[in-house]
Amino acid sequence: MNRSGFFRFMQRGLGLAAAVALAGAAYAQQEPIRIGAFLSVTGPAAFLGDPEQKTLEMYVEKLNAAGGVLGRKLQLVSYDSAGDAEKARTFAKRLIEQDKVDVIVGGSTTGETMAVVPLVEAAGIPFISLAGALVIIDPVKKWVFKTPHTDRMACERIFLDMRDRKLERIGLISGAGGFDKSMRAECLKVAPTYKVQIIADEAYGAGDTDMTAQLTKIKNTPGVQAVLNAGFGSGPAIVTKNFKQLAMNMPLYQSHGVASKEFIKLAGDAAEGVRLPAAAVLVAEQLPAGDKQKTVSVNYKKDYEARFKQDISTFGGHAHDGLMIAVEAMKRAGTTDKAKVRDAIENTKGFSGTGGVVNMSATDHMGLDLTHFRMLEVKKGNWTLVK
Amino acid sequence: MNWRTPRTGGLALLAAVILLLPLALVNNYWYEVAILIGINAIVCVGLNLLIGYAGQISLGHAGFFGLGAYGSAILSARYGWPPAAALAATTAGVALIALLVGRPILKLKGHYLAMATLGMGIIISIVIVTEDRLTGGPDGMSVPAFTLFGMSLAGERVWYWIIGGTLVGAVWFALNLIESPAGRALRALHGSEVGAQVSGIDATRAKVGVFVISAMFASVAGSMTAHYSGFITPGKVSFFHSIELVTMVVFGGMASTFGAVIGAAALTLLPQLLTVLKEYEMVVFGAVMVSTMIFFPRGLLPSLMLALARKRK
Numbered sequence: 001m002n003r004s005g006f007f008r009f010m011q012r013g014l015g016l017a018a019a020v021a022l023a024g025a026a027y028a029q030q031e032p033i034r035i036g037a038f039l040s041v042t043g044p045a046a047f048l049g050d051p052e053q054k055t056l057e058m059y060v061e062k063l064n065a066a067g068g069v070l071g072r073k074l075q076l077v078s079y080d081s082a083g084d085a086e087k088a089r090t091f092a093k094r095l096i097e098q099d100k101v102d103v104i105v106g107g108s109t110t111g112e113t114m115a116v117v118p119l120v121e122a123a124g125i126p127f128i129s130l131a132g133a134l135v136i137i138d139p140v141k142k143w144v145f146k147t148p149h150t151d152r153m154a155c156e157r158i159f160l161d162m163r164d165r166k167l168e169r170i171g172l173i174s175g176a177g178g179f180d181k182s183m184r185a186e187c188l189k190v191a192p193t194y195k196v197q198i199i200a201d202e203a204y205g206a207g208d209t210d211m212t213a214q215l216t217k218i219k220n221t222p223g224v225q226a227v228l229n230a231g232f233g234s235g236p237a238i239v240t241k242n243f244k245q246l247a248m249n250m251p252l253y254q255s256h257g258v259a260s261k262e263f264i265k266l267a268g269d270a271a272e273g274v275r276l277p278a279a280a281v282l283v284a285e286q287l288p289a290g291d292k293q294k295t296v297s298v299n300y301k302k303d304y305e306a307r308f309k310q311d312i313s314t315f316g317g318h319a320h321d322g323l324m325i326a327v328e329a330m331k332r333a334g335t336t337d338k339a340k341v342r343d344a345i346e347n348t349k350g351f352s353g354t355g356g357v358v359n360m361s362a363t364d365h366m367g368l369d370l371t372h373f374r375m376l377e378v379k380k381g382n383w384t385l386v387k
Numbered sequence: 388m389n390w391r392t393p394r395t396g397g398l399a400l401l402a403a404v405i406l407l408l409p410l411a412l413v414n415n416y417w418y419e420v421a422i423l424i425g426i427n428a429i430v431c432v433g434l435n436l437l438i439g440y441a442g443q444i445s446l447g448h449a450g451f452f453g454l455g456a457y458g459s460a461i462l463s464a465r466y467g468w469p470p471a472a473a474l475a476a477t478t479a480g481v482a483l484i485a486l487l488v489g490r491p492i493l494k495l496k497g498h499y500l501a502m503a504t505l506g507m508g509i510i511i512s513i514v515i516v517t518e519d520r521l522t523g524g525p526d527g528m529s530v531p532a533f534t535l536f537g538m539s540l541a542g543e544r545v546w547y548w549i550i551g552g553t554l555v556g557a558v559w560f561a562l563n564l565i566e567s568p569a570g571r572a573l574r575a576l577h578g579s580e581v582g583a584q585v586s587g588i589d590a591t592r593a594k595v596g597v598f599v600i601s602a603m604f605a606s607v608a609g610s611m612t613a614h615y616s617g618f619i620t621p622g623k624v625s626f627f628h629s630i631e632l633v634t635m636v637v638f639g640g641m642a643s644t645f646g647a648v649i650g651a652a653a654l655t656l657l658p659q660l661l662t663v664l665k666e667y668e669m670v671v672f673g674a675v676m677v678s679t680m681i682f683f684p685r686g687l688l689p690s691l692m693l694a695l696a697r698k699r700k
Contacts, residue, residue, distance in 0.1 A: 042669075079662055085527055085620035090419055090659070097416035111526045115618040118529075133526065176516065178525035 032075040033068075033336055035060060035323065036101030038091040038116070039130075040108040043082035044233070047260065048108040051304075051316030052130055053078060056105065058307055059323050069327050070334070077101055081112055088112035089119065096123045102336040105322040107131050108315075110178055117144055126329075126342045128322040130315070132257070133182045137365040145345055145365045147321040147355055148314075149256060149279070149373050151183035151230075152190060157277035157373045158228060158253050159187075159194035161386070167226040167251065171200035171218035173211065173239060175231035179257055183230035200224060204235060211235075212242045219248055226250050232257030237266035244270035251275065256373075260313030264381055271378045275386065278376050279314040281354035282383045292352045293372065300354050317354030325351060325358065394562045397645055401558055405551040409544075418543035420659055422615065425550035426608045427651035429557045431635045432644055433604025436561055438633065439642035440570065441597045442577035443493065444501045446629050447508025451602040453515055453624030454481050455609025460530040460619055461521055470533045474610045478603055485602035489595040505626070512624045527620030530613045546615045553611070554648070557604060561644045564600070573597055577642075605632075638679060640686025649688050 037056055040049030060076040068074055077099045081088035088107065095101045096119065103126045107113035110133040117136075120127040120143045129136050129146040136146050149157075162170065174184040184201075191198050200221040202214035218224055227250065229239045236258045243252050252274050254263070259278040264271045280287055284297035300320055304312045328351060329344035330336055348367060351358040356372030375386040390396040412418050430452060437443050458477030462468040468476070492503040515522050522528060533540045540549065564570045572593045575583040584590050613619045622628070631654070639650020657675065661668045683690035 080665075080668075084622045085618065086616065086623060089616055089618070090416075090423065091662075093419045094416045094659075097414040097419075109526075111620045111622075114526065114529075115616070115620065118617050135526075176525070181519055181524050182526065 032073040033070070033330070034099060034101040035074055035076050035326070036092075036095035036099060036104040037076060037078035037106040038081045038088050038095065038104075038112070039078060039106050039319075040083040040112065041080040043084070045083040045109050047233075047262065047313070048130070048315045049080070049083075051260075051310075051313050052106075052108060052319035053080075054308055055304065055316040055319040056323055058303060059320060062303070063327065069330055070336070072336075074327075078106070081106075081108075083109055083112065085111045085115035089115045092116040092119050096120070096125055101125070102338065103326045103330075103341060104128070105130070105319065105326060110136065110182065113144075113146075117141060120144060124342075125338055126326065126345055128326055128345070130318045130322055132179060134186065135182075140363060140365055143342060145325070145360065147318045147325070147353065147358075147366070149277070149355065149368055150186075150366065151179070151255070152186040153368070153370060153373055154183060154256050154277050155187035155190050156194070157370055157375065158255075158275075159191065159196045160370065161275065161277075161375045162196055162226060162253075163194055165226075165251065168195065169197045169199050169223045170226045170228055171202070171221060171224045172198050172228050172230065173202045173204065173214055173218065174229070175204055175233070175235040176206045177231065177233065177235075179255075180231040180235070183255055183257075187228065187230060204239075206235075208235070209238060210242065211239045212246065215239070215242050215246055215248065219246060224250065226253065228253045230255050230257075234266060237263055237271075240267040240274060241270045256314065259376075260315065261311035262313075264378055264383075271381070274378045276376055277373050278383070279317055279355040280372060280374050281312060281314055281317040282376060283374065283385045286385045292357050293354065296352050297354050314355070321351075321353030321355050321358070324353065393645060394566065398555070398559055398562065401645070401648065402555050405555065409547070412547075415543045418547050420656065422543060422546055422550050424652045424655045425547075425554045426612050426615075427632070427635060427655050428554050428648045429550070429608040430605045430632055431639070431647035431651045432554075432557045432561050433601035434632055435636045435641065435644060435647035436564065436573070436597050437601040438636050439640075439647070440565060440577060441573040441594055443594055443598070444497075444633070445504040445598070445601070446501050446626070446633065447504035447506075447511070448601070448605050448632050449624050449626070449628035450508035450511035451481055451485065451605035452609040452612075452628070452632075453511055453621070454484065455606030456613040456619050456623060457515055457522055457609075458606070459610035460528055460613045463531050463614075464528065465521065470531065470614055471535055474607070474614075477610055478606050481606035482599050482603050485599045486595065489598040489602075490591070493591060493594040493598055505629075508624075508629050509626060512621060512626065515624050516621045522621070525621060527618055529618050530616075532617065533611075533614035540614075546611075550611065550615075553607070558644055558648065565644070569593065569596065634676075638676070638687060640683075640689040643686065643688050646686050646688035650686065653687065 039052050041053045056076055060074045064073050079091040081091055095104055105128045107129040110131045113129040113131040113136055127144050132148050132151050134150040134152050174180045200218040204211050204214055229236050236254050254274055254276040256278045280293045281297040284301045287294045301312050325348055329341050333340040333344040346360050348358050348360045356368040358367040360367035376383045377386050434448055437445055455477055459473045462473035463470045488507055495503050516525055572588045576590055580590055635650040635654045636647050640646025661671055664671055
């Protein structure tokens, strides 16, 4: 090997690395309040990360146009973690160490969130996650909060509705994703409390395009009165279609993981009559006038649809709630001091977001209950509120 | 001693870079990037022995990386093994698996070998995703910190030196292997398998041997990643990660140990630098890749060295 040539090459590389590092350091010396985000804007969970990213951008702009927070402008520093926990961790480190953000709002999936938890705990920085699973906030972690309802709550809400409809024996079908598996486990756990018996438990793979076999098995299980599908992505749409093709003639429940218009588009006619628990924002206009979430939901829907010419999903709503909870906490704390902002977030009370009315406490870092988790039914290709 | 050979001057230069680099690492984030480069480089140095020198493709090395990561994670988190013992046991286990798998599949050639290694990687990935009782499934699992003689090794600055040291060791091993009779046998195999066999080289043995070594490199890097990051998900075991690793080797320059290191460095650093471009990131990344392969057809380092050598004449 030619040593001097190699040496010169390495020298140049080193110089470049140093220059980049210095540029980064200089960048970190401005004044605005920095909101850090790492989201799955691309990749398999893009349907979560994309609306979240758009929502954060839009509201940071809006808040700045209204004069900022604490007299300072907001600056959004966001990275695309593409659903990869390893990337999420590296970007979180970048947000904390390099960009020196004041708060982190992000983590579209549970895996990404959990990979970052040890970092934010060690660095002592408030982190509001946008992912679903219960493990994020149970056990409570000092610096970690979340805005979406947990998978356990989705099970509970569905079982409540089943009880009202006198459905006691059900079949469960779930996918292979993290969300699917976690929700399946939670449903199995809480079913006895609601006197619901899960008498069939089927699973499908990540890339499966036909779930007829699993559904036929459920259909042939004697006594099945309803089917619950724990899953997100394209799986639930296929389940819904197959369900119709098999003329199962019983209620089908989906999870809040399909709470976007995409699901109805994919499943088409078969989606008619499907029920799922979701945040109120999907049915913003149908909410009764006195509802605490009416104003915030209608405004969010209007803003988002006007700006991006796209249907809203509950996922973007979670990002809205996360950002607003952080901003409100900063206002109440009167500072961006991380420990004080954390305390203020923990003391969030009566905050009306798109996901529900948030009442956090030292033992509850989500602050939502079942009362604002709405049961929706698809009617004529649209979401309607089950009364 | 001749300082102009990779085995002496090259290795000394790498050690010097690793020693001096902390001067340019202004915060823990840059340490993190350096560590990621080191981890990828360790895998690539091993993979390059297989691809670059022995001329055998593997599209399943993320599988070995994942086995290493999850082996260490499961033994230390679920069964309470000391991490050092878990790492050693896992590496031995992976070597055994590679040996068992390697013997039949390395009889295959070209596309068939690619298919077989691809299938192997995907099977490992599926097992890790579905055995959620042990592995935590798609959401991943936490891994305890690495402890050695009662000391807990945590933090970027500690791990920088561990990974850096391991990388120097890996490069040293690879460089010496290549210059050994076994390494010459491998290169002979790459040139002509029939020719090598006629000259008395046990082709299967040599190929399986290097396959096992490269799997062990990947496994150790995987174990270290698991303990360093404290959390692993099946993303690192995916087919895409395998492709990423092969790309690093090819990008840096096949049959060049330092090429593999540079390929790993370039392809780890590039996405971090390009991320500021937002939606154009992938376009620019693709353009860099394509133009590198057009203008540096032998890979980054070998092509540069060749150009420099020509210029001097």
